[in-house]
Amino acid sequence: MNQFISVEDVPDINHLVDLALSYKQLPFKDSSIGRNKTLGMLFMNPSMRTRISTQIAARNLGMEVIVFNVDKEGWQLEFEEGVIMNGKSAEHVKEAAAVLGKYFDILSIRTFPGLINKEEDYSERFIQQFIKHAGIPVVSLESATMHPLQSLADIITIKENWVLPSLSGEGQGIRRPKVVLTWAPHVRALPQSVPNSFAQWINVWNETDFTIVQPQGYELDEKITQGATIMHDQDEALKDADFVYVKNWSSYNDYGIVLCSDSSWMITEKKLEKTNQAKVMHCLPVRRNLVIDDEVLDGAQSIVVKEAGNRVWAAQAVLSEILRTSEIKNR
Amino acid sequence: MNQFISVEDVPDINHLVDLALSYKQLPFKDSSIGRNKTLGMLFMNPSMRTRISTQIAARNLGMEVIVFNVDKEGWQLEFEEGVIMNGKSAEHVKEAAAVLGKYFDILSIRTFPGLINKEEDYSERFIQQFIKHAGIPVVSLESATMHPLQSLADIITIKENWVLPSLSGEGQGIRRPKVVLTWAPHVRALPQSVPNSFAQWINVWNETDFTIVQPQGYELDEKITQGATIMHDQDEALKDADFVYVKNWSSYNDYGIVLCSDSSWMITEKKLEKTNQAKVMHCLPVRRNLVIDDEVLDGAQSIVVKEAGNRVWAAQAVLSEILRTSEIKNR
Amino acid sequence: MNQFISVEDVPDINHLVDLALSYKQLPFKDSSIGRNKTLGMLFMNPSMRTRISTQIAARNLGMEVIVFNVDKEGWQLEFEEGVIMNGKSAEHVKEAAAVLGKYFDILSIRTFPGLINKEEDYSERFIQQFIKHAGIPVVSLESATMHPLQSLADIITIKENWVLPSLSGEGQGIRRPKVVLTWAPHVRALPQSVPNSFAQWINVWNETDFTIVQPQGYELDEKITQGATIMHDQDEALKDADFVYVKNWSSYNDYGIVLCSDSSWMITEKKLEKTNQAKVMHCLPVRRNLVIDDEVLDGAQSIVVKEAGNRVWAAQAVLSEILRTSEIKNR
Known part of the structure; x- marks a missing residue:
């Protein structure tokens, strides 16, 4: 599994479900497969369950976790192509994603829809641009139109x-x-x-x-x-x-x-x-x-x-599957 | 010790003091008793010493720590019973506490008083509702009327x-x-x-x-x-x-x-x-x-x-005591 | 190396560069030299690369990391000497720095200039006061006039x-x-x-x-x-x-x-x-x-x-050098 954005990324739902239920029984059975790997968690929007359960899932696998509240600890990102950036956005997703792709082994992102422009929201351009430019596996922590975890x-x-x-x-x-x-x-x-x-x-x-x-x-x-x-x-x-x-x-x-x-x-x-x-x-x-x-x-x-x-075990199964099967070269 | 909200939760003050002073001498002597356990730290209000010293204390015991700034990274919680939640609060403490009780092994909380309604503040209903619904040991990081750490x-x-x-x-x-x-x-x-x-x-x-x-x-x-x-x-x-x-x-x-x-x-x-x-x-x-x-x-x-x-050693003694003696079943 | 505020703190640039490049090849070769040591990261201002790369660098060396967004998770600090603190600032840097010096082994700080008073900015009084009062090695995460990492x-x-x-x-x-x-x-x-x-x-x-x-x-x-x-x-x-x-x-x-x-x-x-x-x-x-x-x-x-x-490897070389050579007694 190279990314986790929607059900289309999942070869076998029941395999993931069974893996998750096995972690529920034995949370620490794979506690070293994430060793020396770091999960980046980017929040454009608030989150409680997703934020916490995914952190626990990653730690159960031995991964490091770094949380970055983009909106509060960083600055506004630009997603438009070709724009003259003389407004509020201080950094383009092209640089931001590429750099984060250098730092992390898996990048997870929460971003809400604007609910104004249907086409824009349903193109999932925010998370798609992160995927395009990060060069590492990307996990949705809820995107404009989907919440697969x-x-x-x-x-x-x-x-x-x-x-x-x-x-x-x-x-x-x-x-x-x-x-x-x-x-x-x-x-x-x-x-x-x-x-x-x-x-x-x-x-x-x-x-x-x-x-x-x-x-x-x-x-x-x-x-x-x-x-x-x-x-x-x-x-x-x-x-x-x-x-x-x-x-x-x-x-x-x-x-x-x-x-x-x-x-x-x-x-x-x-x-x-x-x-x-x-x-x-x-x-x-x-x-x-x-x-x-x-x-x-x-x-x-x-x-x-x-x-x-069960959010913990779902996230743990997804991260585990990516760590074990992703063909995207890290770093 | 099943919770740490006030001195009434402490069977023997001098025992805690001596344990704290022993950690001051040897911070890492119990560095594995918190292994595979996670301390959740919830902040409704700002904090520096409590926030940092408690994180260090938990890590000294081998615990994982997850900090959640409820007010900034999440949303407003509702504490009233029976209310129709069509206002600002997006989640009731009943769900929030119960879910956090699933994720964490020990839950610690900072919440300030409103200083408007004495009865409400002195009922400590915020932290008491977390205790009631979380089902795991709760540690006060300063509540409406007490600051036991x-x-x-x-x-x-x-x-x-x-x-x-x-x-x-x-x-x-x-x-x-x-x-x-x-x-x-x-x-x-x-x-x-x-x-x-x-x-x-x-x-x-x-x-x-x-x-x-x-x-x-x-x-x-x-x-x-x-x-x-x-x-x-x-x-x-x-x-x-x-x-x-x-x-x-x-x-x-x-x-x-x-x-x-x-x-x-x-x-x-x-x-x-x-x-x-x-x-x-x-x-x-x-x-x-x-x-x-x-x-x-x-x-x-x-x-x-x-x-x-000394805030570090106090917190370390309290967490250690809870890890070793709490009768509340985790998770 | 006892601090990292400007190039003047560095005995040999090429030594640091070579150390950094060796970490780029083998990120985890010194993964235990930071064991049981904690890096405090204080942010007065936003940061993405510095924030994340330095966290990864510290973890690669086995250090614990605690991030504290002073402006958002704490309160305004006072840097003036002798002032009657009846205004917005809730704590003086004298106490804040001294206490953080008790909690952390290395303190890192980001603080931007006001860009109003040149003399004040170029005196670097913010970071200099942290150095003076913390009593532990201080690393600049960008200060008023320098960004050595x-x-x-x-x-x-x-x-x-x-x-x-x-x-x-x-x-x-x-x-x-x-x-x-x-x-x-x-x-x-x-x-x-x-x-x-x-x-x-x-x-x-x-x-x-x-x-x-x-x-x-x-x-x-x-x-x-x-x-x-x-x-x-x-x-x-x-x-x-x-x-x-x-x-x-x-x-x-x-x-x-x-x-x-x-x-x-x-x-x-x-x-x-x-x-x-x-x-x-x-x-x-x-x-x-x-x-x-x-x-x-x-x-x-x-x-x-x-x-x-390369920000990761720069930060890792600096932290490594401080851990191995600082003459400032920790804690």
């Missing part, structure tokens, strides 16, 4: 929480779990990266019955959701769900716009009644009583904290 | 600097040192955490004659100061003092208010004349010529830098 | 890139390379630290023919540039150059002022035609098409990324 952790969590019922002899293990990704309200315009990425991974993984439900106008990019059942009636969609993945996103078609703030889309205990005692997932941070209510989050069906815990 | 370092410093005179045969070692905590002026409204904590530890330690002196209206919480001699005449209080602990704080009764800016409360050489060549202590940062004057801080009686140096 | 990397880069042609039998190795430091335009008033430092090091190194060219009014301090050929005609100066070091700086005589924004001083392919196929250097960050144009930076003559890569 989250999606890998999500699949790990589904696999982990779906295997268990089968052991209880109820026969659930022999059917595919029904997974429903549902839009939920929020006060701000949020990126589509988490739902995009979840949809993409679930589709490629192809081990679930997958439904996406959202209000009219919130449909995601068809190229990404293709293969999923697309619905607009939340109650109908939730019926018999085994996993409910809750997430707000802004409109893809009416790009970056908040079209709906209908609080009836919030996930409540009542809504879950029609599910198959569905486990409730969310990438976090979650705004309580706006996206999901207290009762659900504090109840037994919520696995959001377990899911966040 | 500072107080432990203070007692180490008193013990260290009181033992020496006894060796000179002057017999000072066989009497209890007189310790005076004195209020001093400042331009801002400061928390009561350092004086509260110092008073609490000195009282429980019970190896000194302890006096607290402050202007009328600056009396600290009686439940905390009980056992100390309370005075309002600084000159009278300083008489025959062996240690003078200088600190500003805002009013406890008139909560968070600056009632007095009388510069005659500043500690000067002249003031120290009536003491028993008292050693002068302060937690730092100290505003020169406002709280303590240059002559004292640059003179032989000031031990503020030694005191700050 | 950059200059050492620059000389490494010149040596590395000058040796190669001689191997091709063209006989270039037996003459001294012609090095030209040229001013270039910028939109902001920048410090003189990089050109000062480069001039100082190149002069002391004394293995090149050295020319400095700038518009009228941009002459640097004569005490520093003495020994170099000083010119004002860029085309004339560039003739037969082997290395062109490009950099903007604000006026020294008209202190801190931008006197010229003549875009004809920008380095372009056309300008380089008169050189001896000169290698183009810049400390970075560089504003494209303002200081140097795209064609040059993207072309074969630019060695700015290699130069930045």
Whole structure:
């Protein structure tokens, strides 16, 4: 694996999932494969889970980690080609990426979309330019339109929480779990990266019955959701769900716009009644009583904290795979 | 020891002091007891000594350390129960603490008081909610009303600097040192955490004659100061003092208010004349010529830098004790 | 070596250069000489290359590293003597430096000039006060008027890139390379630290023919540039150059002022035609098409990324030398 930007970089999802689960059992079993290697972590935007879980993952593999908050500890980068740099940007990504490629062995980057220009965001030009100029493996810590470390952790969590019922002899293990990704309200315009990425991974993984439900106008990019059942009636969609993945996103078609703030889309205990005692997932941070209510989050069906815990093992599997198989020459 | 929030968490102060002093002699004697363990350090507020000394302490024990400036690298946390989170806070402490409890083995937190609502600050609800939801040992890096790592370092410093005179045969070692905590002026409204904590530890330690002196209206919480001699005449209080602990704080009764800016409360050489060549202590940062004057801080009686140096050994003793004796299951 | 503030601290430049190049070949050959030692890195100002390359260098030597963004994670420091600290500064450098001297084994500091008061900036009082009060070796990560880690990397880069042609039998190795430091335009008033430092090091190194060219009014301090050929005609100066070091700086005589924004001083392919196929250097960050144009930076003559890569080995040589030879007692 030479980079980790989307599911397309992954030859075998289940291999990564199994590797991650093996690290969950034995976190330090590969504690020397990253020896004398340094992971650079660049943040253009805030981060808690990704920031911390990836640091722990790298250290579990014996890697050094250097965190660089580009926006706060450095200066604004320029991504336009050919521009006369007499404005706010002090350095072009061409130099920044090339230099960081000299310093680090793996470069990881978080960068949010502007949510103004769809074409620009979906070209992923920020992270693509880092890839182009760094010359070392690049790992997305969430980019403009994708969040693959989250999606890998999500699949790990589904696999982990779906295997268990089968052991209880109820026969659930022999059917595919029904997974429903549902839009939920929020006060701000949020990126589509988490739902995009979840949809993409679930589709490629192809081990679930997958439904996406959202209000009219919130449909995601068809190229990404293709293969999923697309619905607009939340109650109908939730019926018999085994996993409910809750997430707000802004409109893809009416790009970056908040079209709906209908609080009836919030996930409540009542809504879950029609599910198959569905486990409730969310990438976090979650705004309580706006996206999901207290009762659900504090109840037994919520696995959001377990899911966040799995971020460590997802990141560890990805870094391990890159360290062991990347054909990109370091330094 | 399962947490370190106040002196009440400490079974035996002198045991911690002796452990700290042993680390001062041999910093790396326990350099593998923290192996494969990670200390999370969360800052809601600025910090220099606490931030750096605790990192060094953890590394001396072989622990990994991850620093997270919540306010700058993350987002605002919500601490209210049951609120509809449609405002500025992006994540509830319930999720944040629970997730961090998955990632770290010990969680340490700095959080200042609001100094507006006394009941809220003295309930210590911020740090208490982290304790409740993290499920791992929590160490205070200064909370709304207490600063126990500072107080432990203070007692180490008193013990260290009181033992020496006894060796000179002057017999000072066989009497209890007189310790005076004195209020001093400042331009801002400061928390009561350092004086509260110092008073609490000195009282429980019970190896000194302890006096607290402050202007009328600056009396600290009686439940905390009980056992100390309370005075309002600084000159009278300083008489025959062996240690003078200088600190500003805002009013406890008139909560968070600056009632007095009388510069005659500043500690000067002249003031120290009536003491028993008292050693002068302060937690730092100290505003020169406002709280303590240059002559004292640059003179032989000031031990503020030694005191700050002891912060490493205090933190190392606390982390070591938690690593070895905590009954809270990690991860 | 007890400190690294300017070339005057270096007994033998070529020894440092050779040590650096040996680390470039074998980064981990001295990976235990920094064991149980901690490098403190204090940033008063932003930094990318210096911040990251120095961290990697220290880790390569087995040192612990603690980064402290004084301006963002701490508070404002006071550098004036005798002042009543009732303003914005919360701590005096006397305490801050003395305490950090207790915590760290080597202290490194980045601090920019104010560019308002020449005498104050050129007294280097900020870093000098840290040296005075810390009591441990101090390394400049760029100070008000000097950037010695950059200059050492620059000389490494010149040596590395000058040796190669001689191997091709063209006989270039037996003459001294012609090095030209040229001013270039910028939109902001920048410090003189990089050109000062480069001039100082190149002069002391004394293995090149050295020319400095700038518009009228941009002459640097004569005490520093003495020994170099000083010119004002860029085309004339560039003739037969082997290395062109490009950099903007604000006026020294008209202190801190931008006197010229003549875009004809920008380095372009056309300008380089008169050189001896000169290698183009810049400390970075560089504003494209303002200081140097795209064609040059993207072309074969630019060695700015290699130069930045050498920052690791320069820092590693300096830290190694201090660890092995400093007579200042740590802690």
